[in-house]
Amino acid sequence: MSDIKRPVLNPKTTSYEFLGPPGAFLITFGVPALAYLLYFTCNQSSGGCPPPVNTLYPSLVGAVSDPAFWWKLWDPKAFALYYSWYAFCLLAWAVLPGDWVQGTQLRNGKYQNYKINAFSTALLAIGLSTGYILRCGVGSFTFFYDHWIGFTSAALSMSFLQAILWYALSFQEGKLLAVGGNSGNFIYDFYIGRELNPTVGSLDIKSFNELRPGMILWLLIDISMACAQAARLEGRITDSMILVISFQALYITDALYNEPAVLTTMDIIYDGFGFMLSVGDLLWVPFVYSLQARYLVFRPLELGYARSAAIVAVNFLGYYIFRASNNEKNAFRNGQNPKNLVYITTEQGSKLLTSGWWGVSRHPNYMGDLLMALAWSLPTGFETPITYFYVVYFAVLLIHRQRRDEEKCEKKYGKDWLRYQKLVPYRIIPYIY
Template identity: 65%
Template sequence: MVSSTAVEKKSELNPRTTAYEFAGPVGAALIIVTIPLTTYLLYFGCSQRNGCPPSLASIKNPEILDTLQRLEFWKGLWDTEAALMYLAWYAFCVVAWLVLPGDWIEGTLMRNGKKMKYKINAFSTFLLTMGVTAGVILRFGPESFTFIYDKWIGFVTASFVMSVVQSIYCYTSSFFGDKLLALGGNSGNFIYDFYIGRELNPTIGSFDLKSFNELRPGLILWALVDISMACEQYVRRGGTLTDSMILVLGFHLWYVADAVYNEPAIFTIMDITTDGFGYMLAVGDLLWVPFTYSLQARYLAYEHVELGGVGTAVVVLVTFTGYWIFRSANGEKNDFRNGRNPKNLTYMNTKRGTKLLTSGWWGRSRHPNYFGDWLMALSWSLATGFNTPITYFYPVYFFVLLVHRQLRDDEMCEVKYGDDWKMYKKLVPYRIIPYVY
């Protein structure tokens, strides 16, 4: 029998969520539906067969409604072979996490007075994956790696099913044992808590599901998807790649490699420290990242855009500028959090005893890293040219996401720092883009 004292302590540690985000349960329900729907629509609305976007005449074609009413269409979203391949890929990532060497580091201090320990070997997993992939392509030819392009919908469905299964497991298991819940995911409303994530750090032994999914199965799969798209273009063109495909492939591989190489940096971001692991992060990590972030590469697999020298130079300049801002801003923040200040940046002391940077990149805006990240996203779309607006979906979506994250962060900081945050906003008035927003 559980004592009343133990129940009181648990309720103090895991208080009820009293404020909703994402427009509450109704907004959460809409997002639960629209994320997979958008992923499918980006395929059917931007493909060689249907056009990118489809013509107005084809959209009004009565055959579309007739197709949607056929059971065969819905059955066609499932591909057993693709599902088994995806399951094997996920298992490979788990085994790589288990057997590849890596340091164990501590995360931030949680409100229960403990620190999670995380195994750092995402970069080793990425290198192993790239090595195996290169070996397959060299041994069997580029045509052997076009199967992701060929089985696109099957892989989308498989990753979606994996996301839902994990979301259900994490939500159900959060009610058993002495679990630390996310402050924002304990509202008591099933739809909202299922979406936002009820348990802060779902684990199986020492295996942390949230940090594992953040960088491995979805992010590295994004790189594999891009390679498959490049192989498809290479085969179609008889042994050559366009300059646009080389740029997109190079930028994406670089972005993924940089993220997994800097794995320790993720343990201070909101996803890890604040959000629970539920549908929002599961479907975002496993479905959204690999199959929407690769939209430009999939478009270029069949639409062979040539940029030329000037176009290539512009795209490279934009992405390198974005990377410079993103990486140098994060470097300043990480140095400062670890007690180093090599640039002698100025800062503001708060009543909590913590410090807020007021110079360098963090003196120009409160989220300069977001601006750099967005510039890189824009450059990926610029590489596809201007024949269709669909390939610019990602930078538009990403800007909305970053603004939303900034608003969430500002709200939490206002609660955390009180009047000090108001003073800080006067010192650093711009939110993301200096002198603009």
Template identity: 65%
Template sequence: MSSSSKAASDLNPRTTHYEFLGPPGALAITIGVPAMTYALYFGCSESHGGCPPPIDTALILDSLSNPSWWKGLWDTKAALAYLAWYAFIVVAWVILPGDWVDGVPMRNGVTKKYKINAFSTALLTFGVVAGVIYRYGPEPLTFIYDHWLGLVTASILMAVVQGLGCYLASFRKGALLALGGNSGNPIYDFYIGRELNPSIGSFDLKSFNELRPGLILWALIDVGMVCEQAIRRGGFAKVTDSMWLVVAFQLFYVIDALYNEPAILTTMDITTDGFGFMLAVGDLAWVPFVYSLQARYLVFNQIELGPINTALIVLVNLAGYYIFRAANGEKNDFRNGRNTKNLQYMTTESGRKLLTSGWWGRSRHPNYMGDLLMAFAWSLPTGFNTPITYFYVTYFAVLLIHRERRDSEACKIKYGKDWDKYKKLVPWRIIPYVY
């Protein structure tokens, strides 16, 4: 073996541990995520009989075997609109000013720089939308509701193109691969992401997709649902309190994430995972079109909550946000050498410190508990007529449990016996005395 080949194999070792049950699981999720995105539309849609509609197995099988049904998933106007949206976001990244921030040093010794301007991109987007509504009224934004299915298809196709393009590009000489995405199995590596940080010059595709095209589109979709309901009810003043509540919660969450953009640079998505179909379809299709399900439901199931129910739901959301921010604040301060609350901690053999008091003494991931409370608050305004609008919080719980277990496995490798000691000091994974 030549020295250059050996260096490459040392830097990019073969992946020997599978996640998601290996290639069969990766294939199932690759098919399942788009299928579930469509299913949540057909299973909760006024044009298809309600939420859920009456189950007619014969009709479902007939539709799936009919080429016309499959052709109906395509919408040229929606595809062009989605491409225009993605192009707009890319151009905004290029032309809007932003600080260049260092990421976490990578194992090849390189520290990437990331342009931070997601928040200003959102402000530009909201400014354009406000101008359109002021000039033309809410009608233009109803395009989103009317062309929902085509927009979903366009976003999924974009994810497929990006996932496949990044997989093929990862075979070029000098590419830094994700430690978990170099198994040699094309199905698995395409799904999980083979290259760690695919980039075009200074344009990092993974960090760009993480916040901009999907997250801002989620907010834009919510605004579109308000506009659709306003048309039906005779103006914005008659939009239901449940719709305003869902949109306010979700817009605040999106804006908060965009404003704190540098925080994503230390997340597992950026530092550890490769960029493949998993992240692409999640960022581009799943986030905007699944997370906005509650707002879409409230377009055709218009619920008035009243002041008391509204106040209670607001309290649930505020409690979740407080826990989420307070926990992350403690962690970030401690990592940066500030311990103003005199929090207790244990020191590992490697010299690293693990918090054992404050929010991080209550559970190993108290921020996840805050996230789950907020997700629950987003579903509460839809009432209890259907479990489908609670899909998000159910899915999110499964996602966070899986992520917590991935993190625990990584920490076991990183800290060894010290991790076992830490787990005795902080026994609860996410919710104290529950899990």
């Protein structure tokens, strides 16, 4: 018998992110609280976006101390519609045709397979919604605006239910755990995600939630916001609303159409499925990312041709950088190099691009993301900082993700990563960061 020790399949997590269990605890409750706060500080009856501090604080304190306030968070109609929507996504995944794509190799030597049909699911949902609007009128599709808090609570309940379920099931024998979610601390592991790839039959829960229930719902919410504005403006919508919906629809359909690209992200490869991803996918994406469209319902704004053209230019510059850089990366990973891009080869055999978009910065796609985020907020004007929350949040998110990614790369590639950093010195934005 050999005395050679095999590596442990599920090693204990020895380092924390997000300031460890205290940080995970604060984020677990802080993220939902912030989603609600963005609504209560910026809605049609709030008295401003945000209202003056001398009125905001007393009104919030008075509201949360009233039992009736908490009951209003639970809207039976919104709950029924939200859970029906989730069931629709599951059914569409099962019955709609789609290619099966193999993901990256797991630590146990196996591969996870993923069914690719998010784009066709979106087309079906949009087609059914369009038919409903044409038959019943724009006023019939305003329920997301009318029952916003109820839908937010329904998505939050689904987020907690899934996080609890998959955390509990992760203790079954034979589960492959996430390297970062096996600390033994309940609060931290619940938040980060303990099991790497929870599945039901052939359904991969993590990739399913990544694109379908939240991302497609975001688009439907935007359509609902346009309907709510049209119902108030005698059937028309403003150019600012058109821009916001068009920009976000482009981003969403691009992500859905290029679904296989998500299989190379950190979320899929490294992170377990816990509350961090469940609340991000199911609550945060559809109900926070649609903030600008919701604002324009009760603060309609006409931009005119000149301002609209300038904002369009910002968005398409960002989209071009985002898509062109991702196409370069994906082609190179698939063994193609039509542009004869320069790269270095690490001791592990991996290749790191040092020219093209990936020679401009280590994360040029993030630079495109940030420009698009700015373009989504510019149509709301400058009367409130709240609609620019997404830009600030997204910048923090991308910088954190960039640092997580580069920390893993430094551990993996060692001195080769230091050599790469000298060749590509800028992290996201050249000459700035």
